[in-house]
Amino acid sequence: MQCLYERVVDYEFSESGVHPLHLNELLEGDDEIKELLESPLGYPHADGTPLLRERIAATYKNAETENVFVTNGSSEANFIAAWRLFDKGDEAVIMVPNYMQTWGLARTWDVKIKELRLRNDLGWQFDPEDLKSLVTSKTKAIQVCNPNNPTGAIMADEQRKAVIDAAKDSGAWLLSDEVYLGAEREAPRTESLWGYHDKTLITNGLSKAYGLPGLRTGWLIGSREALEGVKFHHDYLTLTPAMLSDRLARLALEPKRREKILNRTRSILQSNYPIIKDWLDRHGTMFEHVPPAAGAIIYIRYNLKINSTALAERLRKEKSVLVIPGDHFGTDGYLRIGTGPPKDYLLGGLDRIDELLREIEAEGSS
Ligand SMILES: Cc1ncc(COP(=O)(O)O)c(C=O)c1O
Structure with missing residues (x-):
């Protein structure tokens, strides 16, 4: 949906990050502009410059530069x-639900997928008993997305422990996509799952919590041995990160600037959530949602007799609003709406959704 439609609709609500920072908001002072202009446009270090890796490592407990491998996006x-x-x-x-990339790759590569279901009735946590019943000595990897896309839920302590224990007991790899870490709306900063299991x-990356998706800067954190393995794969893919992105990412992760950027994200989330919550409340029993703890997304259950893909398609074709149907996350009956745009844009898009809802209701009653 992203590659097909995000640039052709009037209201793009498929984005799950806050509206992006501008380059002139990131750069501070003439010296930084000068340095940027003087950058050689050669290949940077294949795994990211040492300073960038050092700054990324500093955002984790017990990580060193050697534990960081910089990539093009998370x-x-x-x-x-x-x-x-x-x-x-x-x-x-x-x-599941999840950012379905790993799920899709696993399916493509004929990996048997066992879905660990997050449950709406548990505030989008999973039942630890379900995890126990799914993980066996045959499990190669347990993959989680925390904070979660699309629900915005942060894994509770009991679930964190269950995931770490299950990976340790079974000897499985633990894969944790933490790109929304730092994009907490009210909750304290999410603790990474790094450091508990070899x-x-x-x-992770700069696209969501930092509002810098255009840098395409991501990273992997792993043991030195684990990263040795991924390096060769990277050589067959993109070789290196982009030189200018590496330079700008170093600035974004300078400790003070990092906090400023994360505060900007939090303040956008804090001012936009009440707007969408008011809108949902005005619709009474039409919508239900669990307040998202993190991320510029809200996962809404709707009480209409229409499949989520059909509803999203009508919104796109008839109202030029792009939202993601629950079908894409393996949960029909829901829509994921991006809550990160500027206020007027958000309100304009919600009005368009209202127009369609009125039309659907009128169709139902005629
Ligand atoms: C959970 C999650 N992981 C990874 C990505 C990819 O992000 P990027 O490649 O821009 O860092 C996204 C994008 O929406 C996401 O939601």
Whole structure:
């Protein structure tokens, strides 16, 4: 949906991050502009410059520069982690709903997927008993997305412990996509799953919590041995990150600037959530949602007799609004709406959704 439609609709609500920072908001002062203009446009270090890796490592407890491998977006980090780990016939336990990239890759590579279902009735947590019943000695990897896309839920302590214990007990890899870490709306900063189990690969990047998707900067955190393995895969894919992105990412992750950027994200989330909540409340029993703890997304259950893909298609074709249907996350009956745009844009798009809802109701009563 992203590649097909995001640039052709009036209201693009398929984006799950806050509206992006501008380059002139990131750069501070003439010296930085000068340095940027003087950058040689050669290949940067294949795994990211040492300073960038050092700054990324500093955002984790117990990570060193050697534990960081810089990629082009967290999507590339997810891709090479899955590429490195999955062989035909493997079994993987994958959280659902989820950013369905690892799920899709596993399916493509004939990996047997066992879905670990997040439950609406548990505030979008999973039942630890379900995890126990899914993980066996055959499990190659357990993949989670925390904070979660599309629900915005942050894994509770009991679930965190259950995931770590299950990976340790079974000897499976733990793959944790943490691209929304730092994009908490009210909750304290999410704790990474890094540092609890040797066979762990964390993926993350600057696209969501930092509002810098255009840099295409992502990373993997893993043991030195685990990263040795992924390096070769990276050589067959994109070789290196982009030089200018590496430079700008270093600035974004400078400790003070990082906090400023994360505060900007939090304040956008805090001011936009009440707007969409008011809108949902005005619709009474039409919508239900669990307030998202993180991310510029809200996962809404609707009480209409229409399939989610059909509803999203009508919104796109008839109202030029792009939202993601629950079908794409393996849960029909829901829509994921991006809540990160500027206020007027958000309100304009919600009005268009209202127009269609009125039309659907009128169709139903005629
Ligand atoms: C959970 C999750 N992981 C990874 C990505 C990919 O992000 P990027 O490649 O821009 O870092 C996304 C994008 O929406 C996402 O939601």
